[in-house]
Amino acid sequence: RSHRGASTCTDDKCRRQNMIKDYISMGGIFFIIAVAFYLKWSNGRPAQSIVTYVNSSAALVDEQHLNQFESGIWSSRYYQYNKWHGPYLISLSFNSEAFTVGGSGLDDIGAYTIEGLYSGKTNRIGLTKTYQKGTGDPTQNLGHDATIQLSWNTSQSLFEGKWFVNTSKYSGNDKFELKLERTFTDME
Missing domain, CATH: 2.40.128.120 (Quinohemoprotein amine dehydrogenase alpha subunit, domain 2)
Structure with a gap:
């Protein structure tokens, strides 16, 4: 059994879908981290020179x-x-x-x-x-x-x-x- 669900992923289509889900999840995590760093960096800085x-x-x-x-x-x-x-x-x-x-x-x-x-x-x-x-x-x-x-x-x-x-x-x-x-x- 797979940790992803009740059935094991055995064909290429299923593997591609899981890989896409993984990339989307990693992209979301990266985006959240990038926003957090930007907010930390921009705090205390004026919007204009x-x-x-x-x-x-x-x-x-x-x-x-x-x-x-x-x-x-x-x-x-x-x-x-x-x-x-x-x-x-x-x-x-x-x-x-x-x-x-x-x-x-x-x-x-x-x-x-x-x-x-x-x-x-x-x-x-x-x-x-x-x-x-x-x-x-x-x-x-x-x-x-x-x-x-x-x-x-x-x-x-x-x-x-x-x-x-x-x-x-x-x-x-x-x-x-x-x-x-x-x-x-x-x-x-």
Whole structure:
């Protein structure tokens, strides 16, 4: 007796059918494994690069009523582990000729530098936050990068969006907010 059923498979047609069933089963298992690996790999990664996100034609705005890209002291907060962290202060400088932004700050993970791009045509910012290993919380600060993608919320007068982290020890993403506290010219 065969383990496949009540009768033994003796002819070529039966063997071919069993072989096809085996290949389909192996293909299904391979597909499930491939999907699992893809989901693990893509978790903590944004769907678009910073350049693509910032310049997306789908986000073009009709007109800009004010300059929300002001150099100064900004407050940020992020959502992780079912709670908001922050606000934390960040010093940001916007270069209106190159449409780049850079700065630094400190949060509950550690000290970091920040650099990125922005567009007045889309009212979006794309940032890379690079943590300085050895600062802050040694269990959280891996000296890693966090990608941040934000768009302007007119009614709240702040940038909102998501942060993304993908390291060998952690991967995830969630909400992020950035709000201007005071410009450098206001501080003079």
